[in-house]
Amino acid sequence: MYSIILQAHHWIAFIALALLAYATINGAIGSNSEKVFDDSHRKINLFALITTHTMLLLGIVLLIISPVAQTAFADMGAAMKDGAVRKAVVEHPTMNIIAAVLVTIGNAKSKKAVGNGRKFKVSMIFFGLALLLILSRLPFEKLF
């Protein structure tokens, strides 16, 4: 079970990162142009949200069942002193929960914002910030 969830969290990571980057780039290009924020842009934002939420759900399950997390939670003092463990079970989850919240707010705001420019700009800021937070605590060495 653990290995299936870990594999899913590993491979869906690529899709989530790609969609977040796509949504951010769409937003950046759109905010300085006369482009119309159409259904394709709304859907990319929605797919970025769905994959990020899926990562959130898988990540919460990992925090409960991962042997790394279980050992860490058994002795939190020791876990906090070990950089690699602290990153995996504290920094990465905390940062990515914040990122998931930003993605959720960004998706909702991009739908509610008035005017194409505003919709693109909101997408760029919220999805871009979420992507930066995720990248700041991403275990690149495990991903590749």
Ligand code: HEM
């Ligand atoms: C721990 C797991 C999850 C949490 C805490 C969570 C939380 C949320 C929250 C707070 C919202 C915003 C609701 C609103 O607009 O008022 C939301 C919306 C949504 N979530 Fe999740 N979610 C989780 C997992 C998932 C998963 C696994 C999926 C899909 C595979 C998913 C798909 C969606 C979709 C499609 C929306 C609606 C977006 C929209 O309004 O356009 N979520 N979720």
Ligand code: HEM
């Ligand atoms: C889009 C956001 C996220 C991305 C791109 C991401 C990516 C990754 C990657 C690439 C790994 C390494 C997987 C491996 O060892 O093969 C990992 C591990 C982990 N992630 Fe995430 N993650 C995200 C969100 C989250 C969230 C929200 C949580 C918790 C709430 C979480 C909890 C964990 C944990 C606990 C591990 C370590 C599991 C272990 O080694 O046993 N992740 N994540």
